[in-house]
Amino acid sequence: MAAKSLAPADGLVWKIVKKAGDTVKQGEEIVILESMKMEIPVTAEIDGTITKLLVEEGQAVEEDDTIAEVG
Amino acid sequence: MFNAVLVANRGEIAVRVITTLKRLGIPSIAAYSEADRDAKHVELADDAVCIGPAAAAESYLNVAAVLEAAKRSGADAIHPGYGFLAENAEFARSVAEAGITFVGPQPEIITAMGSKINSRRIMAEAGIATVPGLLEPVDSADAALIAATEVGYPVAVKASGAGGGKGFRVAHTSAELPAAFEAARGEGERFFGDGTVYLERYLTDPRHVEVQILGDTHGNVVHLYDRDCTIQRRHQKLVEEAPAPGLGDDFRQHICAQAVEAARAVGYVGAGTVEGLVAGSGSAGPEFFFLEMNTRIQVEHGITELITGVDIVEQQLRAAAGEPLSVRQRDVRIEGHAIEVRINAENAAKGFLPTGGAITRYEEPAGPGVRVDSGVGEGTRILPYYDSLLAKVLAHGATREEATARLIEALDAFVLEGPKATLLPFHRALLTTDAWASASSARDITSDPAAFMKASGGTVRGTPA
Numbered sequence: 001m002a003a004k005s006l007a008p009a010d011g012l013v014w015k016i017v018k019k020a021g022d023t024v025k026q027g028e029e030i031v032i033l034e035s036m037k038m039e040i041p042v043t044a045e046i047d048g049t050i051t052k053l054l055v056e057e058g059q060a061v062e063e064d065d066t067i068a069e070v071g
Numbered sequence: 072m073f074n075a076v077l078v079a080n081r082g083e084i085a086v087r088v089i090t091t092l093k094r095l096g097i098p099s100i101a102a103y104s105e106a107d108r109d110a111k112h113v114e115l116a117d118d119a120v121c122i123g124p125a126a127a128a129e130s131y132l133n134v135a136a137v138l139e140a141a142k143r144s145g146a147d148a149i150h151p152g153y154g155f156l157a158e159n160a161e162f163a164r165s166v167a168e169a170g171i172t173f174v175g176p177q178p179e180i181i182t183a184m185g186s187k188i189n190s191r192r193i194m195a196e197a198g199i200a201t202v203p204g205l206l207e208p209v210d211s212a213d214a215a216l217i218a219a220t221e222v223g224y225p226v227a228v229k230a231s232g233a234g235g236g237k238g239f240r241v242a243h244t245s246a247e248l249p250a251a252f253e254a255a256r257g258e259g260e261r262f263f264g265d266g267t268v269y270l271e272r273y274l275t276d277p278r279h280v281e282v283q284i285l286g287d288t289h290g291n292v293v294h295l296y297d298r299d300c301t302i303q304r305r306h307q308k309l310v311e312e313a314p315a316p317g318l319g320d321d322f323r324q325h326i327c328a329q330a331v332e333a334a335r336a337v338g339y340v341g342a343g344t345v346e347g348l349v350a351g352s353g354s355a356g357p358e359f360f361f362l363e364m365n366t367r368i369q370v371e372h373g374i375t376e377l378i379t380g381v382d383i384v385e386q387q388l389r390a391a392a393g394e395p396l397s398v399r400q401r402d403v404r405i406e407g408h409a410i411e412v413r414i415n416a417e418n419a420a421k422g423f424l425p426t427g428g429a430i431t432r433y434e435e436p437a438g439p440g441v442r443v444d445s446g447v448g449e450g451t452r453i454l455p456y457y458d459s460l461l462a463k464v465l466a467h468g469a470t471r472e473e474a475t476a477r478l479i480e481a482l483d484a485f486v487l488e489g490p491k492a493t494l495l496p497f498h499r500a501l502l503t504t505d506a507w508a509s510a511s512s513a514r515d516i517t518s519d520p521a522a523f524m525k526a527s528g529g530t531v532r533g534t535p536a
Contacts (some may be wrong), residue, residue: 010427011455034426036416036459037235060455062427063491067234 005043007061011035018068020053030068031055034044042067072392073097073148073172077120077141080152081131083462084368088150090386100144102137104130106454110447120144125456131155141171148172148391150384154235154458157367158185171532173393176286176366178342183337184364188231188269193254196363197336199329200347202227202360212249215270219248222270226253230259233266236306238262241273251379262296277348279303280315280359282330282385283375285398286339287390293400294327295375295383297325299510302501304423304520310501311371312410313378316471316510317353326359333364344369347520353511369411370463373444377409377467408474409467412482412502415459418492419521425459428490429454436484440467440477443485453490456466461493471510475502 014034018024026043030053033040044050052069055061073410078085086099089112092099101116106125113119114263118338120140123130130136132155149166151157151174160181166173175181184190188208191201204222208231209215219226228251230238238258240251252268260266283295299315300308314323330345344365351357372383381398389396417423433449445462447453455459464481469472482499497520502506507518 008421009424011425014335035427036457037461038425040424 001046002051002069003048004066005030005042005045005068005070007040007065007067008043009033009035009040010062011040011060011066013055013057013059013061014036014039016053016055016057018050018053020050021052023049024070030070032046033061037057044068044070072388072394073146075100075118075144075146075386076147076148076150076174077102077137077144078116078129078150078152079137079140080150080157081107081110081457082114082150082460083444084370084446084448086115087373087444088152088384089115091382091388094382095385095388097114097388099148099482100140101121102140104456106456109450111448111451118144125454127155127456128143131427131457134159134165138165138169138171141166142169146171146207148174148388149389150174151367153367153370157165158365160185172391174341174387176339176343179508180337180339181366184366186231186265186267187229187363188267190364191269191361192300193336195362197332199333199336199361200359202271202274202362205269206271208267209252210268212252215248215252215268216245218270219245222272224457225273225275225311227267227271227273228255229271230255230263230265231269232259232263232265234263237307274348274350274360277301277350278315278317278352279308279346280318280326280349280352281344281369282327283344283369283372284330284334284343284345285383285386285390285396286334286341286343287396288340288393289395291396292331292334292339293396293398293403294331295379295381295398295403296327296405297323298371298374300371302516302520304517308371308413309415310410310412310498311374312408312471312474313374314405314408314441315352318349318357319519322357322359329359330504333361337364341366342368342372342388370450370460373412373442373463373465374409375409377440377442377465378405378407406468407467408471409465410471410474410478411463411465412498413460414464414498415494415496416453416461416487416490416492417459417494419494419497420492422521425455426491426493427455428454430487431489432486433485433488434486435462436464436481437479438477438484440474441465441481442467443481460489464498472508475507478502
C-alpha cells in the first residue's frame, strides 16, 4: 500500500533529506520546502521505503503536488 | 538633503519609503530583482535598477549588486527598509566606504544590538531592567541545565542572533531543555552565523510592548510613545496597536523614559525601536523588561505615525543627512488610537502556511482614518522567494473602539482575490471577539491563533478548511 507525500504549500524544494530506497517512519521528513522565509517539511504518511522521489533541490512545487511515494 | 536615494527593498516598505521621498522632492531609485520587474515600487520610483535574479541571496541580499546599483544610478544615500540588509553592519560599513550615506544607525550600533546577549549586557549596565536571565552565554546543554535552575522554568532558550521567530525555543521543564538548546543553537548557526545561546526566564502571558525612538547626530533623542504587538504567530507579529492598551500614564512615561535611556546609552542615530515585555499589565504593579533594540524602521511604524503625526521615514532621512530631528519631545502627543493588521498570503486555518497565486482583483478600502500600505495590485504574482506580507491595513480613531470599528469596516471593503488564502478573514474575525475588545489576556490568541479563531466562533469567511 503506497502513500503519497504531498506539498502542504506552494514553494521551492530547499533540501532533500531522504533519497529513494531509504526507509522512513511515519511523520519523518523526506523533503523540506522553503516558501516566504518559512521551512515546510514534507513528511512520510506511513512507515516504509521511499519508492519514488519526484523532486530536485531548487525546484518550484505547488500545493498538493506529489513529492514522494512511500510503500 | 540628498540628490537621490536608492531604496534597497521591495514590497510595501519600498513603496512607503518612496512615498516620503516624493513628498520631500527627493528623486527615488527602486532596486528590483528580475522577478519584480512589474512591481509597484518599481513603477512608483523615478528610476529603477535591476540588481539580480529572483532569489533574495542574489539580489536584495547581494551587497555588491546593491552598491553597484547606487553608484550607477547616482544615489548618494541608500534606504534599506526592514529585513534584507537593514541590520547588516557589514553592508552599512561598505555603503559608508563607498561614500554613500546609509539611512540607519552607525554600523557599531547595528553590531552591538544585533547580538541579543550583548545588547542585554549594555542595557543592564545602563541601568535598564532586562528580562530576568543570563548575561553570559551557555556553551553546552549541560551548562544550560545548571544555569536554568537559577533562571527558573519555563526558560526561553535563545540564539544571540535570534529574530523573525528563528533561533528561539521554550523549555518548560529540564527534560525539554537539551533539545531546546540544540535547536536554538542550530538555527542560530544556520540563520545568523552565530551559535551563541543564552537563557532568559520565559514570562507567561506578558504583553509585548515597544517604544519608537528617534535620535540625531546633534544629541537629540525623542520617543514617539509605545506600541503593543502581543498578537503574534511563530513569534512574528500579526496585529499591532498604539498606544498600548492598559498602561497607566505613569507607567507609560516610565517605559518611554527607559527607551530614551537605552537610545542614549548607545548614542543612537536614526529611527529605532526598544522592544520589551510587560508583566502584570493591567495590574497595580506592572513591570517592563528590555528585550532587544531593533536598529531599523519597523513594519508597524505606521500606527505611531497615525497617533503622533510624525513621518518616521522623513526623520530617518534627516538624521542620516546630519540634520537635527524636526520633532521636539514636548510637541509629541498621543492623538487617539491606531491599529494595524498584516495581510499576509497565508492560510490561518492551515496553521498559517504560506499560499501562492496571482492577484486577480484588488481594491483597497478608503475612509476616515484608514490607511493602506501595500506593495501589491491587480496582476501581482505572489512569489515564494520573499516574505508573505502583501499589505497592511491601518485605522485611526478617537478611541480604541472607534479604531477597531473603522478597521473592521475597512477589512470588509478590501477586495483581494486570487491567492488561495490571505489573513483578511482571520483579522475580520479576530477584531470582533471579546478577547480583542477587552485586551485582557493574549495567551489564547498568541499560543494558537487558529484554535483561538474556532473557539471564539469567529467566521473564517473565504478561508478553505
